[in-house]
Amino acid sequence: MNIIEINKVLSNETRLNILKWLKDPEAHFPPHNDINHFNDGVCVQYIGDKAGLSQSTISQYLTMMQKAGLIIPTRHGKWTYYKRNEKLIKQYIQFLDKSL
Numbered sequence: 745m746n747i748i749e750i751n752k753v754l755s756n757e758t759r760l761n762i763l764k765w766l767k768d769p770e771a772h773f774p775p776h777n778d779i780n781h782f783n784d785g786v787c788v789q790y791i792g793d794k795a796g797l798s799q800s801t802i803s804q805y806l807t808m809m810q811k812a813g814l815i816i817p818t819r820h821g822k823w824t825y826y827k828r829n830e831k832l833i834k835q836y837i838q839f840l841d842k843s844l
Contacts, residue, residue: 749812750836758795759805763814765794766828784818785827 753759765772769782773790792802806826809815813832818825 745832745835745839746812747836747839750814753809753812753814756805758797759809762791762795762805762809763828763833765791766815766826769827782827784820785816785825788824788826791826 754763766786769786772794773782773786788799788802788806791806792799795802795805797805806815806817810817810826813829815826816829818827
């Protein structure tokens with residue numbers, strides 16, 4: 745776990761919002777027509793639509809979040825779905841609780 749990289753990701757309001765939205769995808773995103781569940785996460789297109797940012801910006805944000813370990817990608821055909829890495833998020837919170 746790279747605390748500095750995680751902190752960099754969390755220093756941006758949109759990236760922080762993405763993590764919040766992914767915590768409860770049913771409340772923040774429309775149903776996925778192709779897989780009918782959120783077990784593998786949320787489609788990039790839905791994340792971009794909610795954030796109101798360009799596809800390239802959202803892709804850059806998601807790549808940063810993935811490299812920091814905060815989200816996990818899953819491919820379904822040509823689409824990539826993202827969900828939170830709950831294990832790493834829990835470790836991060838525990839680290840902060842013990843260290844700060």
